[in-house]
Amino acid sequence: MTTPSSLPAGHDALTDVTVLMPAYNAQDDVERTLASFVEHAPVRVLIVDDGSTPPIVAPTLPNLVVEILRMPQNGGIERALQAGIDALAARGCRYAARIDAGDLAAPGRLAKQRAYLEAHPNVAGVGMWTQVVSRDGQPLFMLRPATEPDAIRRLRFLRSQFVHPAMMLRVDAVRAVGNYRIAYRAAEDLDLFLRLMERYDCANLPELGLYYELNEGGISATKRRRQIVSTLRLQMRYFNVTNVCDWLGLAKNLLHLVTPYTALGRVKRALFATHSA
Template sequence: MEDVERRDGGFESKGSAGGLDVCVLIPCFNNQEGLTRSLQSISYQATGLFVMVVDDGSTAPVTAALVKDSLPENYSFHLLSLPENRGITHALNAGLHWIQENLTVRYIARLDCGDVCHQDRFYQQVRFLYQHPLVGLLGSWCRFQSPENGLRFTYTTPTTHAAILDEMHARNVFIHPTVMFRASLVKKIGGYPTTYPFVEDYALFYQMLHHMQGAILNLLLVTCEINEGGISMGNRSGQLKGRYRVVADFGTSPWLKMKGLFKLSLLQVVPYNFVLWVKSRRHRSTETPD
C-alpha cells in the first residue's frame, strides 16, 4: 500500500478507500460543558479524522446535536450511548470495540472532557508516527491548569524510548489525553485491562511498550484541566496501589522496579495537594506565555 503525504500534513492511502488517519476517542460522564470545550479544540483535515464520543450513562444524556454543533469542522463522528455508568475502563473499551468493528483507521488518539488540544496536535502526532514506523505509542508534553484556583504548570518528561522505559518503573510517563497509538496495537494486545482499576491506561501503555517503541514529543500539545472532583484526585489511594501493581507486574529492571515500588509506597502517605504544589514549583521556570 502506498502512502502519500498531503500538503496539510495528513496522509492518504492509495488502494485503501475510506481509510482514516486518526480517530479521537472521548469518554464523557456528566460533563457536557467540558466535552464541548474539548470538541471545539479539535483541528485536522476533515476527511482524515473521525470523532468517537462515548457517553458513559450520563444523567443528562449527550446528544448527537451537541456533538455536531461543538465540532469546528464537518468531521464524521459517532456517539455511543451506554445505558448505565460502568466506569471509564468499560467506556473506553466499548469505544475501542466500536472503532475496530466499524472503521479503517491508522491511529487512535485520546482526549478527556475539559482538556484542550493545541491546533497542531494531530498534525504533529500523525506526522511523527508516519515517519517513525517503530514507534507505536506517542505522547506529548502538556500544560496543567486549574479553573478553580489558578494553579498552572507545564509537565515535561523523557522523550526517547529507553528513557521512557526507565521512568515507567516509577510513574506513567504518558499523560492519557496526550497519547496517540497505532490501531494495530489494540488488535494485538486488546483493550484497556479491567484488572487494574484507576490505572488502566498505565497498564495498557506498559504492555504496548513491550511490543513497540514509545516516544513523547517535547511540545506542549494539550492543556489538561486539574479537576479536584475527577478520578485521579478522588481515588488517589486506589490509584497509587494500582500503580504499585503495574510496576510489579510489568517492570523489567529489578533495580528500577525496587526503586519505583519504594517511591510509590512513600507517596501513599504524602498529601496530594503537597505533591501538586511541588510540581507547580518545579515546573514554574518552564512555563511559557500563551
C-alpha cells in the same frame, strides 16, 4: 450529525484518525474540548457516553464529524475505552487520539502525531508535552516526559512518561495486546502502555500538544488510593531489579500512598515550577 460521506472532497489527511473521548455527565466540557481542535483537515470524533443522565448530545462544530457510542450504563472509564477501541477497529480506524472532557488540544496536534506514527511503524503510541492548567485556565506547570523509547522504558515507574489524554495510539496494536482492561482500576492507561512496550516502542513529541485541566474531582483525586494501589501492583509485576529507577519509583509510590492529596499537589506544583523556570 455530519456523516463521513458529507466531508469536503480532498480533505483526507486525517481520515484514518479518530479522537476517542469517554464522557460522563460533562456536556459543557465535551463541547469546550471538541471546539479546541484546530486542524487543516476534518476531525473525526467518537464520544463514548458512559451512561450520562441526560445523555451526551453531539455538538455541531465546524470541521468536526462527531459520533456517539452510548454505553448501556455507567461502567467506568476502563470499559468505555475498551468499547471505544473495539468500535474504532470495526470502523477500520487506524489511529485513536485520546482526550478527556475538559482538556484542550493544541493546534495541529493530530497531524503532528499521525505524521510521526506514519514515519515510525514500530511505535504503537506517541504522546506530547502538556501544559497543566487550573479549572479557570491559569497555567500551573509543564509536563515534559522523555521522548525516546529507551529512556521511557527506563523511567516508566520513576515518573509518569505519558499523559493519557495527549496520546495517539495504533488501534491494531492496542487490540493486539488485549485492549484496555479493568484489572488495574484507575491505572488502565499505565497497564496498557506497559503491555504495548513489551511488543512495540512508545514515544513523545517534544512540543506542546495538550492543555490538561487539573480537576480536584477527577480520577487522580477521587480514586487516588485505588490508582496508587493499581500502580504498585503493576510495578511489582514488571519490576526490573537491575533498574535503579524502578526502585526509586517504588519508593515514590509508597510515599504517595501515605501522603495527603492536597500536600502532594503542593509539592508537585513547586517541583514542576522550579524545573520549568
